[in-house]
Amino acid sequence: MxxxxxxxxxxxxxxxxxxxxxxxxxxxxxxxxxxxxxxxxxxxxxxxxxxxxxxxxxxxxxxxxxxxxxxxxxxxxxxxxxxxxxxxxxxxxxxxxxxxxxxxxxxxxxxxxxxxxxxxxxxxxxxxxxxxxxxSSQASDAFPKIFRCPICSTKLKASKPGRFRCSNCKTILAIDNSGQIFLG
Missing domain, CATH: 3.30.750.24 (STAS domain)
Known part of the structure; x- marks a missing residue:
């Protein structure tokens, strides 16, 4: 080892x-x-x-x-x-x-x-x-993606990968090609 x-x-x-x-x-x-x-x-x-x-x-x-x-x-x-x-x-x-x-x-x-x-x-x-x-090869079937903001739990929808703000708490979120969400 x-x-x-x-x-x-x-x-x-x-x-x-x-x-x-x-x-x-x-x-x-x-x-x-x-x-x-x-x-x-x-x-x-x-x-x-x-x-x-x-x-x-x-x-x-x-x-x-x-x-x-x-x-x-x-x-x-x-x-x-x-x-x-x-x-x-x-x-x-x-x-x-x-x-x-x-x-x-x-x-x-x-x-x-x-x-x-x-x-x-x-x-x-x-x-x-x-x-x-x-x-990351599981991309196309991930969108549109409906999820909850990890900060305020507001229901959100993403139609494609990228960065955007939560409509409620204004937290910047990013969503990758596979539909995974993370801060930033």
Whole structure:
């Protein structure tokens, strides 16, 4: 098994006891990286988390699978980190998938309205298949898309991909070719 530093040079330069990350490269799936998360993500360690994952993205891994079964807690700041990763990989034809989210962690995603932004799969095989089939090739049948604003829950309709404002709270939203919605 490869060490983290062999997969992403310098990945383990910093350590944080509250969050351990183990990397696994998927052979035969270019740009796909599994990140096994163990611990919690909060305001105090989210900067550490973002630096580590951004290092992987800069190394060329744009299809990220977060194995979350060892993740016991995520604050709203931690969820903001996942959103930042999504914004970083989307322009590079990437995406991210979350696996095996603990119920109380998933509840935070739902309460903040972010569960609809992320691809959530049951196991690694499903996640790898998602990337091998081409995450963004599911475009044309996604529109028109009716959804709720993640901030104010206003019902909205998008006829095509792009950026627009919520008619109620004026939050800037973006919708990609596959119909996924994210802030910004």
């Amino acid at each position: 490869s060490s983290n530093n062999e997969i992403v040079p310098g990945f383990d330069e910093e350590k944080d006891e509250s969050l351990k990350i183990r990397l696994q490269k998927i052979e035969g799936a270019e740009g796909v990286l599994v990140l096994y998360l163990n611990g919690y993500i909060d305001t105090y360690n989210s900067n550490f988390f973002q630096k580590r994952v951004n290092r992987a993205i800069e190394t060329g891994f744009t299809k990220l699978i977060f194995q979350c079964n060892g993740l016991t807690y995520v604050s709203s700041t931690g969820i903001g980190s996942f959103t930042a990763f999504l914004k970083a990989v989307k322009p590079r034809s990437g995406d991210l998938v979350l696996l095996e989210i603990q119920p109380k962690v998933y509840e935070v995603f739902q309460l903040l309205g972010f569960s609809q932004f992320f691809n959530i799969k049951d196991n690694i095989d499903e996640a790898v298949d998602f990337f091998k089939k081409g995450a």
